[in-house]
Amino acid sequence: MAKSNEPIPWSLFSAGGMLSAILLPILIVITGILVPFGFAPLESLGFDRVHAAVSGNLLVKLILFGFIFLSFFHWAHRFRFALVDMGLRKIKGLIGFACYGSALAGTVITAALLWRI
Amino acid sequence: MDKTMELEIFRYRPEQDSEPTFQTYEVPFHTEWVILDAVNYIKDEIDGTLSYRWSCRMGVCGSCGMMVNGVPKLTCAAFLKDYTGKIRIEPLEGFPVERDLIFSMDDFIAKLKSVKPWIIRKEGEDKPLEEGEYLQTPRQLVEYQQYTMCINCMLCYAACPVYAHDNTFLGPAAIALGQRYNMDSRDQGRDQRQEAIASHEGIWQCTFVGECSAVCPKDVDPAGAIQRAKVASTIDYFKELLLPWGKKS
Ligand code: SF4
Ligand code: FES
Numbered sequence: 486m487a488k489s490n491e492p493i494p495w496s497l498f499s500a501g502g503m504l505s506a507i508l509l510p511i512l513i514v515i516t517g518i519l520v521p522f523g524f525a526p527l528e529s530l531g532f533d534r535v536h537a538a539v540s541g542n543l544l545v546k547l548i549l550f551g552f553i554f555l556s557f558f559h560w561a562h563r564f565r566f567a568l569v570d571m572g573l574r575k576i577k578g579l580i581g582f583a584c585y586g587s588a589l590a591g592t593v594i595t596a597a598l599l600w601r602i
Numbered sequence: 603m604d605k606t607m608e609l610e611i612f613r614y615r616p617e618q619d620s621e622p623t624f625q626t627y628e629v630p631f632h633t634e635w636v637i638l639d640a641v642n643y644i645k646d647e648i649d650g651t652l653s654y655r656w657s658c659r660m661g662v663c664g665s666c667g668m669m670v671n672g673v674p675k676l677t678c679a680a681f682l683k684d685y686t687g688k689i690r691i692e693p694l695e696g697f698p699v700e701r702d703l704i705f706s707m708d709d710f711i712a713k714l715k716s717v718k719p720w721i722i723r724k725e726g727e728d729k730p731l732e733e734g735e736y737l738q739t740p741r742q743l744v745e746y747q748q749y750t751m752c753i754n755c756m757l758c759y760a761a762c763p764v765y766a767h768d769n770t771f772l773g774p775a776a777i778a779l780g781q782r783y784n785m786d787s788r789d790q791g792r793d794q795r796q797e798a799i800a801s802h803e804g805i806w807q808c809t810f811v812g813e814c815s816a817v818c819p820k821d822v823d824p825a826g827a828i829q830r831a832k833v834a835s836t837i838d839y840f841k842e843l844l845l846p847w848g849k850k851s
Contacts, residue, residue: 489800489801489802489804489806490839491802491806492832492835492836492839492840493839495806495832495836496836496840499832566809570763570764570767570809572767574767574768
């Protein structure tokens with residue numbers, strides 16, 4: 486039986502899953518409950534404030550980059566297996582290429598956007 | 603006969619049936635009866651041609667697994683009183699049927715063998731018999747004890763959608779049993795097992811559906827075992843990639 490390179494996508498997948506599981510609820514509470522229902526001032530999510538927090542702040546950019554890029558790979562891995570399990574086993578090579586390729590493209594775009602802020 | 607119940611049972615007798623059929627039997631209802639009791643009643647009192655496996659009637663031998671209304675169950679642990687209406691009994695899903703409720707276990711047995719489920723010592727490191735047993739602390743025992751509870755009933759395979767799609771998958775119980783020995787402080791055979799476990803057909807086919815752990819009658823939690831094996835194999839992989847000189851011979 487061939488040794489598998491699967492640890493690479495799987496570790497990105499699980500890191501992305503872990504991060505989203507921890508951070509997404511916090512984001513939902515802030516952006517979906519606290520701010521809209523007035524528990525926190527609206528300006529706290531104002532464009533200027535958020536922009537200032539990111540631009541020129543390498544640490545924030547790095548954290549955002551890590552979170553976004555791992556989430557992309559989490560999605561890619563999950564979606565790849567979802568499609569394969571739905572019966573597209575015959576083209577699983579192509580599916581893997583398309584899923585991880587999209588995640589990679591998303592990662593490059595994220596890096597470029599963060600760089601320009 | 604007071605209350606009765608109907609069992610709709612999968613029949614296939616290769617010498618006379620070109621295709622499987624279902625046959626319905628009426629059995630007496632007793633609150634203390636399990637499904638296996640009802641099936642035994644059919645065999646003894648109604649239709650002696652019905653074939654199925656069972657032995658212990660106490661959830662130990664692992665041979666009485668069947669699909670009960672589409673769910674893999676040990677029929678000696680599933681009570682009639684928990685069902686209403688006709689109960690549909692079929693052979694465990696995912697295996698080739700040989701006759702009625704009996705299916706071929708060859709694939710599972712071969713997979714079980716491939717993970718070498720026994721204690722392996724490195725060459726020259728096994729103690730001579732006179733020196734006695736390998737001792738283990740209670741804490742070391744707890745590490746793997748849960749996985750020793752497996753009775754090879756194969757319910758987890760019948761529940762696994764990955765195995766149903768592609769039976770090259772090594773599958774839940776075999777991986778859990780490999781883990782059982784990998785985590786045993788007396789064992790040194792993990793490298794040998796990795797060949798089957800860390801392969802494409804091994805843990806990496808698993809998409810963590812978790813149904814195996816949901817149906818396991820012994821709380822083995824094979825899904826958890828697979829996740830632990832994935833973490834350990836990933837660590838191995840990166841170690842080998844980043845520190846190639848540390849590669850084990
Ligand atoms: S892991 Fe559980 S369900 Fe699977 S064979 Fe063992 S006892 Fe049965
Ligand atoms: S008859 Fe032995 S486990 Fe059910």
